[in-house]
Amino acid sequence: MFPTFRSRFVTQLPGEVEVKPGSRQVNGSLWSPVQATAVSNPRIVAHSKEVAGLLHLSEREMNSAEFTQVLSGNKTAPGTHSFAANYGGHQFGNWAGQLGDGRAISLGELPSQNSFLELQLKGAGPTPYSRRADGRAVMRSSIREFLCSEAMFHLGIPTTRALSLISTGDSVVRDMFYDGHPENEPGAIVCRVAPSFIRFGNFELCAARDDLNLLKKLTDFTIDNFYPELALNQVGTNRYRALFSEVSNRTAKLIAHWQSVGFVHGVMNTDNMSILGLTIDYGPYGFLDDFDFDFTPNTTDAQMRRYVYGNQPNIGLWNISRLGMALAPLLEADESYLEEQLAEFKVVFEREFSQIFARKLGLTASPQVDQLLGTLFEFLSAESIDMTLFFRHLSKLTSRAEFKKFPDELLECFYGPPSGEHLKNGLNWLNRWRHLIGQSGADFTAISNEMNRVNPLFILRNYLAQEAIDLANAGDFTRIDQLLEAARFPFDENKVPAPFCAKRPAWALNKAGCSALSCSS
Numbered sequence: 001m002f003p004t005f006r007s008r009f010v011t012q013l014p015g016e017v018e019v020k021p022g023s024r025q026v027n028g029s030l031w032s033p034v035q036a037t038a039v040s041n042p043r044i045v046a047h048s049k050e051v052a053g054l055l056h057l058s059e060r061e062m063n064s065a066e067f068t069q070v071l072s073g074n075k076t077a078p079g080t081h082s083f084a085a086n087y088g089g090h091q092f093g094n095w096a097g098q099l100g101d102g103r104a105i106s107l108g109e110l111p112s113q114n115s116f117l118e119l120q121l122k123g124a125g126p127t128p129y130s131r132r133a134d135g136r137a138v139m140r141s142s143i144r145e146f147l148c149s150e151a152m153f154h155l156g157i158p159t160t161r162a163l164s165l166i167s168t169g170d171s172v173v174r175d176m177f178y179d180g181h182p183e184n185e186p187g188a189i190v191c192r193v194a195p196s197f198i199r200f201g202n203f204e205l206c207a208a209r210d211d212l213n214l215l216k217k218l219t220d221f222t223i224d225n226f227y228p229e230l231a232l233n234q235v236g237t238n239r240y241r242a243l244f245s246e247v248s249n250r251t252a253k254l255i256a257h258w259q260s261v262g263f264v265h266g267v268m269n270t271d272n273m274s275i276l277g278l279t280i281d282y283g284p285y286g287f288l289d290d291f292d293f294d295f296t297p298n299t300t301d302a303q304m305r306r307y308v309y310g311n312q313p314n315i316g317l318w319n320i321s322r323l324g325m326a327l328a329p330l331l332e333a334d335e336s337y338l339e340e341q342l343a344e345f346k347v348v349f350e351r352e353f354s355q356i357f358a359r360k361l362g363l364t365a366s367p368q369v370d371q372l373l374g375t376l377f378e379f380l381s382a383e384s385i386d387m388t389l390f391f392r393h394l395s396k397l398t399s400r401a402e403f404k405k406f407p408d409e410l411l412e413c414f415y416g417p418p419s420g421e422h423l424k425n426g427l428n429w430l431n432r433w434r435h436l437i438g439q440s441g442a443d444f445t446a447i448s449n450e451m452n453r454v455n456p457l458f459i460l461r462n463y464l465a466q467e468a469i470d471l472a473n474a475g476d477f478t479r480i481d482q483l484l485e486a487a488r489f490p491f492d493e494n495k496v497p498a499p500f501c502a503k504r505p506a507w508a509l510n511k512a513g514c515s516a517l518s519c520s521s
């Protein structure tokens with residue numbers, strides 16, 4: 001039998017009393033009770049063994065008909081008080097008012113190790129927050145979310161997780177390119193898992209509505225349940241200040257991690273920012289193939305370029321400042337307090353960024369290494385070079401005493417023919433790098449091994465996810481499990497099949513889903 005749920009969000013926070021039909025503005029409540037809408041023919045397509053393990057769910061249970069029914073929203077497990085959360089958000093820089101879980105329905109929490117994890121069904125049907133949309137999700141975006149949440153976890157990056165991917169048997173109508181050509185697509189439901197899905201936007205909505213009482217309840221709830229160490233040591237305003245500072249630190253560190261693997265979230269709206277500092281809401285995300293500060297996978301952002309790779313740290317800061325404004329009444333914040341906090345965000349981000357990238361180069365952070373990094377970014381940006389493979393291949397070169405010509409190992413990472421001038425700069429850079437490696441006095445093999453622990457060989461490139469999607473649309477789901485298996489060992493060349501570690505093939509450069517994606521999901 002499915003284990004019994006409980007839900008602190010529902011039992012400890014104010015919500016709507018009755019299940020009511022229809023989309024609406026919900027005032028004075030942090031959640032609404034909502035039932036998932038049944039689907040016609042649910043089938044479990046994939047699941048994460050690790051996440052099942054965290055929840056003490058066995059392989060036999062995960063493959064049982066009963067679990068498929070629960071994870072598709074067709075059957076209610078014991079203790080369930082399913083709900084949709086009420087939140088707002090800044091979308092592309094503008095206040096968007098109430099948004100809320102328009103297609104995510106939380107079932108509640110299950111025990112895991114020393115705490116609890118919340119399970120949420122994304123695509124399980126309409127809620128009071130669905131506005132004019134259908135509450136459903138398509139298979140292609142669900143495959144992407146399922147795989148990437150697990151891939152990010154195994155890269156060591158804080159993230160929501162994914163337990164299961166279900167095909168619903170129903171079709172969903174989407175205009176994928178927003179060009180007036182809606183089509184039927186297969187529907188799917190991902191069961192996402194995290195300690196909590198609370199976003200910056202939950203706080204912002206309370207503040208925008210001047211509902212101080214609700215804001216305080218939500219903030220106390222967050223501290224008491226998810227930041228217990230702050231609850232123990234601080235009282236009054238200091239509790240709230242400690243929370244804000246901790247969220248700010250976690251967000252700065254999260255974005256430094258994203259930068260280190262070339263992850264571009266694509267839609268860093270404040271409703272997509274986790275109060276726990278997790279990567280949340282995988283939509284039109286992408287990993288850099290060729291290193292480019294100006295890259296965004298999101299076609300909706302192609303003009304504004306707000307959420308491009310190089311701007312993610314600035315947007316993280318902007319989003320933190322929105323959170324600070326929302327929490328201002330509790331923080332008793334004046335302008336100088338907020339300014340100090342934002343300055344602190346920059347310090348934490350830069351320190352983390354320098355440390356991670358120094359490690360990627362086999363070095364220890366220092367002003368000299370920062371300079372070396374600056375030159376490397378110029379070199380990588382100047383022509384089309386694969387970021388992941390460049391760093392990974394560099395680890396093979398630690399024992400070379402001197403570079404007389406640009407090494408073949410790194411030439412392999414180029415997407416086009418390199419220019420002589422560019423290679424000359426690269427050669428200079430390599431010799432500077434090698435000089436610092438030599439100065440460190442450490443054993444070359446040990447340095448290479450260390451570098452291989454932070455420079456992944458496998459990242460979930462968009463074209464890899466798209467191939468799995470194309471196969472799934474043709475009825476073959478095996479590639480999803482193969483990619484999930486590769487994603488479990490992103491640093492280990494003995495475990496990841498070589499074809500998954502290659503640079504982006506030429507055919508994928510302009511193919512839909514392989515480099516650029518719309519928000520349609």
Ligand code: AMP
Pocket residue numbers: 099100101102103104129130131133134135136137267271272281283519521
């Ligand atoms: P996102 O861009 O996915 O973060 O979604 C922004 C807002 O739109 C959130 O409030 C979502 O719940 C809502 N939303 C997105 N897609 C749907 C859908 N198909 N049905 C209902 N609400 C949706």
Ligand code: MG
Pocket residue numbers: 271272281
């Ligand atoms: Mg969202």
